[in-house]
Amino acid sequence: MPTWKWKIKGIVDDITECGCCGRRGLKRTVAMMPLDADGNEDGTAEDVVYYGTSCAATALSWTQGKVTNTARAAQAERDQRDAYARRMLSIYAPVEFAPVRDKARVYYGRNQHQRDTGVKATEEVAKLLAQARATLADTTTGPARPARIEDFRRYVVIFTSDDRISLVRRVPEEEAEGQEQAAAAQRRADEIRGRLLVVAALDAESARDVAYSDDLTREWNAKVWQAARA
Ligand SMILES: [Zn+2]
Numbered sequence: 720m721p722t723w724k725w726k727i728k729g730i731v732d733d734i735t736e737c738g739c740c741g742r743r744g745l746k747r748t749v750a751m752m753p754l755d756a757d758g759n760e761d762g763t764a765e766d767v768v769y770y771g772t773s774c775a776a777t778a779l780s781w782t783q784g785k786v787t788n789t790a791r792a793a794q795a796e797r798d799q800r801d802a803y804a805r806r807m808l809s810i811y812a813p814v815e816f817a818p819v820r821d822k823a824r825v826y827y828g829r830n831q832h833q834r835d836t837g838v839k840a841t842e843e844v845a846k847l848l849a850q851a852r853a854t855l856a857d858t859t860t861g862p863a864r865p866a867r868i869e870d871f872r873r874y875v876v877i878f879t880s881d882d883r884i885s886l887v888r889r890v891p892e893e894e895a896e897g898q899e900q901a902a903a904a905q906r907r908a909d910e911i912r913g914r915l916l917v918v919a920a921l922d923a924e925s926a927r928d929v930a931y932s933d934d935l936t937r938e939w940n941a942k943v944w945q946a947a948r949a
Contacts, residue, residue, distance in 0.1 A: 725751040725778060726760060727786070729794040729860035731769055739774035749775040749790045750860045764858045797860060802924055804851035804866070809925035810936060811844050812868055813943035825936050868947045871919040874926035875904045880912045884930065887923045919944035 728750040736743045748769035755761040772790075776783045810829070814822045819841055826840035827833065833843075855866040873890040888904065891897050901917075908915040919940055920926040929940055 724754040724758065725768075725775075726754055727775070727779075727789045727793050728752050728767060729797050730787075730790040731860050733861065734769045736769075737771035737774050738768040739770045739778065742771055742774075745771045749786060751775060751778070752859070767859050794860060800854050801864060802922070804854035805864075805921040806925045806928050807847045807851040808855075808866055809871065809920035809922075809929050809940075810932060811848055813919075813939040814844065814936070815848060817939055821935060821939065825933070825939070828933050828936070865921060868919075868943055871921060871944055871947070873917055873919050873944070874923060874930075875901065876916045876918060876926060876930040877904060877908050877911075878913045878915070878930075884927055885911060885913060887926055887930075889923065890917065 730747055731750050732747050734748045735745045737745060737748060748771055750767050750769055752767050753761045770778060772783045772786050775781075775786045775790075779786065781789075811825070814825050817825075822844055823840040826844055830838075830843075852866050855864040857863075875886075875888050875890055876884055877886040879885045886904075886907070888900065891900060904915050907913075916930050916937070918926050918929040918937060920929050929937065932940075
């Protein structure tokens with residue numbers, strides 16, 4: 720008989736039945752991945768079990784408090800990895816099929832210390848995108864998250880006169896509403912003698928990153944978003 724050891728992967732709201740004792744109607748469950756004898760994760764998202772905190776505590780010989788805290792911390796870490804993945808996709812997915820020259824300029828522009836070190840921009844961009852997509856496709860603690868350029872949304876970003884971001888707002892899908900918002904944003908930018916940009920990204924946080932990036936990154940961002948919508 721193998722001794723099962725577990726690693727807590729996160730906390731899940733939408734699975735409310737304990738995979739151990741079958742108790743239903745739980746507020747949330749704890750996602751746990753089996754570990755092999757050496758303590759390595761032994762499986763994929765399909766092997767993850769969802770236990771109520773009391774059964775998870777028994778399985779791990781921990782207190783329920785420790786289970787809950789660990790699960791919350793694990794979930795926060797996952798959320799951070801998701802946010803990072805969305806940023807990487809928002810920056811680099813638009814240059815994925817750009818000419819190598821442009822891809823290299825975008826990549827080294829953000830990673831100046833890697834210029835002339837033999838690190839190849841094309842390979843790094845491919846790696847970053849693959850990792851980001853895998854992160855958002857991971858279903859351990861919930862359904863897969865949007866990751867395609869078609870999932871990008873437009874954001875209006877207002878900069879102050881000293882080039883700090885003062886406001887980020889999602890542009891409404893509906894055209895009339897969008898125009899109204901654009902006019903209001905322009906007024907606001909004029910008032911503070913700032914400027915505004917419209918960028919496409921997977922979330923508001925990523926939109927800030929795209930807005931702060933160089934002209935070439937933003938050119939590709941606009942071009943590819945338009946093409947995806949055409
Ligand atoms: Zn249970």
